Amino acid sequence: MNSSSSFSVFIFTAVIILRCLNPIKAATCHPDDEAGLLAFKSGITRDPSGILSSWKKGTACCSWNGITCLTGDRVTALTVSGQSEVAGSFLSGTISSSLAKLQHLDGIYLMNLKNITGPFPQFLFRLPQLKFVYIENNRLSGPLPVNIGSLSQIEAFSLEGNRFTGPIPTSISNLTKLSQLNLGGNLLTGTIPSGIANLKLISFLNLGGNRLSGTIPDIFKSMPELRSLVLSGNGFSGNLPPSIASLAPILRFLEVGRNKLSGKIPEYLSRFKALDTLDLSRNKFSGAVPKSFANLTKIFNLDLSHNLLTDPFPALYVKGIESLDLSYNQFHLKTIPKWVTSSPIIFSLKLAKCGIKMSLDDWKPAEYYFYDFIDLSENEISGSPARFLNQTEYLVEFRAAGNKLRFDMGKLTFAKTLKTLDLSRNLVFGKVPATVAGLQTLNVSQNHLCGKLPTTKFPASAFAGNDCLCGPPLSPCKV
Numbered sequence: 001m002n003s004s005s006s007f008s009v010f011i012f013t014a015v016i017i018l019r020c021l022n023p024i025k026a027a028t029c030h031p032d033d034e035a036g037l038l039a040f041k042s043g044i045t046r047d048p049s050g051i052l053s054s055w056k057k058g059t060a061c062c063s064w065n066g067i068t069c070l071t072g073d074r075v076t077a078l079t080v081s082g083q084s085e086v087a088g089s090f091l092s093g094t095i096s097s098s099l100a101k102l103q104h105l106d107g108i109y110l111m112n113l114k115n116i117t118g119p120f121p122q123f124l125f126r127l128p129q130l131k132f133v134y135i136e137n138n139r140l141s142g143p144l145p146v147n148i149g150s151l152s153q154i155e156a157f158s159l160e161g162n163r164f165t166g167p168i169p170t171s172i173s174n175l176t177k178l179s180q181l182n183l184g185g186n187l188l189t190g191t192i193p194s195g196i197a198n199l200k201l202i203s204f205l206n207l208g209g210n211r212l213s214g215t216i217p218d219i220f221k222s223m224p225e226l227r228s229l230v231l232s233g234n235g236f237s238g239n240l241p242p243s244i245a246s247l248a249p250i251l252r253f254l255e256v257g258r259n260k261l262s263g264k265i266p267e268y269l270s271r272f273k274a275l276d277t278l279d280l281s282r283n284k285f286s287g288a289v290p291k292s293f294a295n296l297t298k299i300f301n302l303d304l305s306h307n308l309l310t311d312p313f314p315a316l317y318v319k320g321i322e323s324l325d326l327s328y329n330q331f332h333l334k335t336i337p338k339w340v341t342s343s344p345i346i347f348s349l350k351l352a353k354c355g356i357k358m359s360l361d362d363w364k365p366a367e368y369y370f371y372d373f374i375d376l377s378e379n380e381i382s383g384s385p386a387r388f389l390n391q392t393e394y395l396v397e398f399r400a401a402g403n404k405l406r407f408d409m410g411k412l413t414f415a416k417t418l419k420t421l422d423l424s425r426n427l428v429f430g431k432v433p434a435t436v437a438g439l440q441t442l443n444v445s446q447n448h449l450c451g452k453l454p455t456t457k458f459p460a461s462a463f464a465g466n467d468c469l470c471g472p473p474l475s476p477c478k479v
């Protein structure tokens with residue numbers, strides 16, 4: 001530690017000690033704000049981890065947990081969030097409309113509280129300064145108000161992870177100051193209102209994980225700031241609209257997986273110089289992947305799995321892919337591509353049913369260290385994964401069902417992190433090692449294994465169809 005940073009640590013410590021000896025009196029907050037917050041607290045029926053335990057009548061509310069007062073005694077931001085890693089960190093109850101008393105509120109953040117119920121909070125319409133609304137991962141339900149467009153001063157609006165139903169109100173086109181709109185993970189239906197084209201400042205748009213349908217409207221020409229577009233997990237059909245091409249200079253995330261989109265993968269995507277993540281998975285895209293994809297040199301995450309794509313797959317000149325999924329198309333890649341094997345940062349590789357016919361003994365990845373997920377199922381891969389499995393440190397999942405792997409399972413070693421091992425329908429021989437007991441999922445059915453099984457919790461179907469395995473859950477070994 002250099003002297004200037006140790007000096008600042010000293011100052012910091014001194015300030016903390018002085019504060020403890022002589023607490024600075026935080027301004028007693030405005031009576032309206034205190035009343036509004038206490039009404040919110042009384043609408044909460046359960047708070048097992050004590051998220052609101054510092055909210056006590058008569059104490060300075062600006063110093064309560066989650067309260068920010070930037071202008072004297074007025075509350076400007078309310079931040080109440082549950083922590084996923086803390087057991088019991090949730091709130092049950094409803095959001096009191098008395099929060100409308102907090103007339104200086106510019107941000108409301110009620111996040112990951114899991115068990116807050118009730119309809120859309122109408123009091124938001126009575127907060128003139130409100131710019132930021134994040135009411136995420138709760139259990140609010142019912143329709144979005146048709147007059148949502150009258151929250152015209154709003155800049156960021158997220159209702160992600162609730163249970164809102166019905167259509168996206170057309171008045172949303174009046175929220176022209178929005179830079180972030182996140183309605184993901186609800187139960188919204190209907191189509192995307194084309195008036196969303198009015199949101200010219202939008203940089204983040206997530207409507208994923210709803211029940212939206214129809215075609216994706218051709219609205220993107222007027223969105224020069226858009227960096228992240230997530231429409232995954234809906235029922236969208238038709239082609240990707242041409243105006244997506246105008247997002248080429250800055251779009252980083254394009255996620256439209258799990259829909260019913262069809263047509264060819266547009267050539268223009270290869271001009272997306274900033275593209276980090278492209279997810280077109282689980283649609284009906286057909287034809288060959290444009291050759292010009294070779295130009296996507298900066299892409300990190302590419303998921304084209306579960307489509308109807310055909311050969312040839314272009315070689316990419318990407319410096320390091322992080323995750324790749326080309327599974328379940330109509331590819332015949334023959335080998336694991338070089339640009340994948342040479343990636344120094346890859347953690348997820350999924351090439352199931354990709355027509356790969358190589359020996360794993362010939363596969364020499366540049367890096368083993370980061371690998372978390374491998375799926376090479378349903379190919380014609382021979383040889384042994386032993387060397388690979390022995391060298392990984394963080395591998396969580398290894399799937400290679402339906403190949404021609406031939407090796408002695410008794411000698412297999414793998415990372416302590418491994419949770420899933422699927423080697424069913426191969427030519428694996430030897431004994432099942434006792435180390436598999438630590439896995440969460442195992443399948444070694446339909447191989448040539450033999451001998452007494454170690455004690456595990458796996459069902460008989462995980463071991464069925466081998467040469468001479470015995471002991472529970474299979475039949476007893478003959479003595």
Ligand SMILES: *[C@@H]1O[C@H](CO)[C@@H](O)[C@H](O)[C@H]1NC(C)=O
Pocket residue numbers: 046092093115117
């Ligand atoms: C969630 O809230 C509902 C209704 O308020 C209540 O019945 C239920 O017990 C709550 N769940 C938990 C885990 O507290």
Ligand SMILES: *[C@@H]1O[C@H](CO)[C@@H](O)[C@H](O)[C@H]1NC(C)=O
Pocket residue numbers: 149170171172173174
């Ligand atoms: C948008 O706001 C204007 C002016 O306030 C209003 O006339 C119009 O009806 C609104 N549009 C929608 C779709 O609600």
Ligand SMILES: *[C@@H]1O[C@H](CO)[C@@H](O)[C@H](O)[C@H]1NC(C)=O
Pocket residue numbers: 291292293294295
């Ligand atoms: C990559 O882009 C350059 C110009 O940006 C273009 O000339 C070239 O043809 C592209 N490569 C492929 C394979 O399309």
Ligand SMILES: *[C@@H]1O[C@H](CO)[C@@H](O)[C@H](O)[C@H]1NC(C)=O
Pocket residue numbers: 386387390413
């Ligand atoms: C696995 O690693 C250990 C120690 O690094 C080594 O002794 C052993 O031979 C390796 N096994 C295989 C199959 O590569």
Ligand SMILES: *[C@@H]1O[C@H](CO)[C@@H](O)[C@H](O)[C@H]1NC(C)=O
Pocket residue numbers: 401424425442443444445459461462
């Ligand atoms: C193991 O795989 C076989 C066929 O691949 C399947 O029938 C069986 O249900 C699987 N068992 C388990 C426990 O996953």
